[in-house]
Amino acid sequence: MTVPALLAVPALAFAYAAGFLIISASASAGLEALLAAGLSLPLIWLSLTDLRRFEIPDGAVLIIAVGGVAFQYFVHPHRWFVELGAAVALMALLWTVGYCLYQRGGREALGIGDAKLIGAGALWTGFADIWLALFLACIGGIIAALASKPFGVSGAPREIPFGPFLAYAIYLVFLLQISSVSWY
Template identity: 25%
Template sequence: MTEQVADAYQFPWYLYFTILSIFLGACWGSFLNVCIYRIPRGIPTHKPARSYCPHCEKQIPGTLNIPLVSYIMLGGKCKFCKGNISVRYFLVESLTAILFLLVWMKFSPDGSPRSFGLHPVTDVYVIPVYWLALFGLILGTFVDLEHYIIPDRVTIGGIIAGVVLSLLTPSLHDASTMLEGLKCSLIGGSLGFFLLWGVSIFGKMAFKKDAMGFGDVKLLGAIGAFLGWKAVLFNILASSLIGTVVGVAMILLGKKEMGSRIPFGPFIAAAALLWILWGPTWWEAYMNLMLPPLP
């Protein structure tokens, strides 16, 4: 353990980085709201530079665009036209702040157990990589929920970013060399893409209609590139289970009818999130149960 990492793990430095992770999460959540609104509408994320009210289109000054705080102070309404601002803005900022915090809490230089059973991460450089992956997962989820599409910036961009960052940060795959990290990423990305593509083709043949969108296929490819082949297998099982539970619940509650269209991307993203936080620990426990070590 380097001296810098050891210092960062000690109080008050650990507390400082904990607060910083929440702050960064809220700020990136604010930018996520910009992306969620603009990207599917073909509006550049950088122009206009400032956020604006979707009702009166007046630009929002910086003093009224403080993540989390401004929404509460303004009561979820535009200061100028008093139009309602979707609660999604507050939800995304809160969610991103919480998830950034949980990912930071995984950091454990000596590999000791973490709070809430989080799988420990010994390399601090993996943390920002996970943050970037979360950014893409949240963006893809909320766009898919509203527009039934997953932007190529998330999927294709995620595949490219996953491969490059695996090369630069091989510990993302518990690899010791850059070449090994690259190999793990390529295997994971290929497995995720072609496995779900095969499921999609089979579903179309069986049900005579598209079982899922091609964006879902590319999204699992991106997840495999970031997290590896084990995460892909976990994701196939977990996303199907989550999707089944949610789908049945929505039908029973009268929110959807049998055969209604439900975006699958959010379930893939939720399964990827579970893997980032707890997946490797669950995988090890399952393998030990199925294949107990020899005495």
Template identity: 30%
Template sequence: MLCVVALLALALGSFLNVVIARLPLMLSRQWTREAHQTLSLTPPVQPACNLLVPRSRCPGCEAPLAWHDNIPLLGYLKRRGRCAQCRCAISVQYPLVEMASLALVLWIVWHHGMTLTALTLILACLTLLALAVIDWRTMLLPDVLTLPLLWGGLLYQLTNNADRLAESVVGAMAGYGIAWGFYWLFRLATGKEGLGHGDFKLLAALGAWCGWQALPLILVLSATTGAVVGIVLQLLIPRLRGAPMPFGPFLSAAGMLILLGGDSLVELYYNIIGLSGI
């Protein structure tokens, strides 16, 4: 059964790569069409692009990939990370996302079994993984992912932990409010934007899934990790010094950790800081 789950997890990871690569392009084209319509201009004619078409292709020569080159992990390893036609390097993101999906799904199924709870946690974690990579690549957290994640968290608590629904609602409100407050404090102090509006919605979604009690730990983990990674990258890559850095990947990683670890991580955090019993 775990072997079957592993194959399905790799297939989900492969689909997640399609979402990561194409969703920002689809949204950009949608915004372009809307802008042209608002200005009463004729929108440009562009080839179809959605999650189903066109076929996966090389980013360099745009040659369609053979079906066997699309097999998760194996296709990448077989070609040693290069296009079969032009030998252009293919991003290591693709196997990394597939391996991350495999690890997430196997961990959740191992601890929760083949249950509806496991399925909902898998969907939440894979959505967070997609958001993390999209934000890292494009500085964008699409509403089409963050808002369903928010409502999904509330629905999950309603159907699985109805006694904790109030904590979930307060978590969503507090998550959005904390991010909104930090945004304005930073903007008033520096004149710059420290967070994007997508971060507001993502933190609200994490509050809905994890409850308000988990928000301090999520913020500590994401801020600490983000600071360390940011400092290291700026030291190693001078051109990144002073450049804006997405916060969504670190929020997503912290949220996934809480979802995978459960209440025990939150309890451990409060025990460490001397606030046990919250």
């Protein structure tokens, strides 16, 4: 799916700002708001890059991962390493599954960039809640696939980058966690 950059930038900025404003209305201002704003920048960067080139930049994932480790260290000082280990294990598992699917079918289903982003995102959401982010990203991807394929017309785009959906879902789950909204 090709998205003109002139439309993608304001659309992504609006989506992140709307999520931030709606959910943070019930959150305490302060460090959490700064963390959410800081997290949004590499997520938007990787989303725009993935939309244009079907590639998630390693630099963006590294920023997210380092920030996530720091976040876990300060929020859970006695068990941050457990979250780090779980995130690395999840990334390795998804990387392996994606590689096996590629070897078997010859088409990339889940790329290494997606696996790395999920691992880095788990450092912000926690291992237990990364599954909600994955679910939301899958729903978003399915909706986009259905909306982008004209019914009965051949030649519709067959590939949709998953990174932007993962990025926004990770962001929303993180916002839900820092807000005082009871969502489960």
